[in-house]
Amino acid sequence: MTPANASFQTLIGLLEGAATIGIVSHRRPDGDALGSCLALGASLAAIGKTVHIVNDDPVPDGLGFLPGSEAIRVAATVVAGGALPVDVLVSLDAAGADRLSETAWAAFALAEGGVRINIDHHISNTRFADYNYVDAISPATGQIIYELIEAAGWPLPEGARVALYAAISTDTGSFRYPSATGQTYRIAASLIDAGLDVGEVNRQLYESYPLRRLLLLRDLLQDLEIHADGRVVAVKLTRRMAEAAGLQAGDTEGIIDVIRSVDSVIVAILFEEMEDGKIRVSSRSKSPRADVGAICAVFGGGGHTLAAGTRMAGPIDAAATRFLHEVSQRLDGLD
Ligand SMILES: [Mn+2]
Incomplete structure (x- = not known):
């Protein structure tokens, strides 16, 4: 209790x-x-x-x-x-x-x-x-x-x-x-x-973001991943991209909302490679039936039904594959 x-x-x-x-x-x-x-x-x-x-x-x-x-x-x-x-x-x-x-x-x-x-x-x-x-x-x-x-x-x-x-x-x-x-x-x-x-x-x-954030967003969208008929979108931020952009703390704040804002999207995910090699996962959902809090809990993280996060072992592509697999399973049966 x-x-x-x-x-x-x-x-x-x-x-x-x-x-x-x-x-x-x-x-x-x-x-x-x-x-x-x-x-x-x-x-x-x-x-x-x-x-x-x-x-x-x-x-x-x-x-x-x-x-x-x-x-x-x-x-x-x-x-x-x-x-x-x-x-x-x-x-x-x-x-x-x-x-x-x-x-x-x-x-x-x-x-x-x-x-x-x-x-x-x-x-x-x-x-x-x-x-x-x-x-x-x-x-x-x-x-x-x-x-x-x-x-x-x-x-x-x-x-x-x-x-x-x-x-x-x-x-x-x-x-x-x-x-x-x-x-x-x-x-x-x-x-x-x-x-x-x-x-x-x-x-x-x-409305006071540094220009480097917009340039980073341009790079991320270049490799935007679209899954499940556009219901799931994901971007991957590698150390190489972060260094090239001169990324600072807080720069990625709100970036996930940009990819979340598309009509077909139910789940949006940002994978971010950290300095220690771990992968920080931020996820957002538009439907309580696609509970990202529960998905992140599978990987030891947590949060809310519509906004949650976790950290996973790298490399980034393998982490993304594992996480997206879990998402797609939960999306089965969802319109
Ligand atoms: Mn809070």
Whole structure:
């Protein structure tokens, strides 16, 4: 049986009772990961808490506009200087402790009697902390953070409003995915009512890509793979292509949505060869009957029904063949 979630009141009590709070998220952080960390951090700072936000990887260029992101520290640097003492350690948007590297945990020294909190919206969350709050219905961890801050009555500074909007917008494909609820739109509306410059934030999120990303997309589409009568499309990003493009962290964000946007497509997949030779797989589905979360689970990964990922052993062509075989089996009988 799945253990019950900690209540918001419990989490609020723990956070209000702490003087110093550490906040971490998953490696290769995206908009929801960083936006959630920054929003919770800014709100807690506004009630007098000392907050340290640490991530395994640096903030990607495309998210550097998020207010406060310059204060996010890289785990390895923190560890080298000595772990930061905290009363409470919070993990946001990370499905398992393995998604936070050991470095991110090691960046903090939990005080005697200190506790760890895990807030997330991945159904595959392993409930690895002392207090867990997992809402798999929520389209973004940022939405949970908004609800937590609202329930607590803590302030929501301007920077936190930008961060929450970025978190929710990026995890819902700009409010397009079926995971977005009325509450999602009401939250966005309240952020705009509070003064959020929505046009400017959207421009920063979706119209400020470096040219190298477009050139990479051109290269990827050159070798676009089309399977199952156009119901499955896939692209393969090799190290050679990444190096030729001068690829930076975050550049591939959203590229899968481009191939997903074709009418016949049900499943879209991006295979990416990593520096360690492993293959990172990102998958998106348009039908709950083609559950990419279940497909990725076959290979040790996880995520949501319509958006999931995993890592596989290389080489990239063999990994793609194995993954696509699993996809095609699940597509049998689907229109
Ligand atoms: Mn998320």
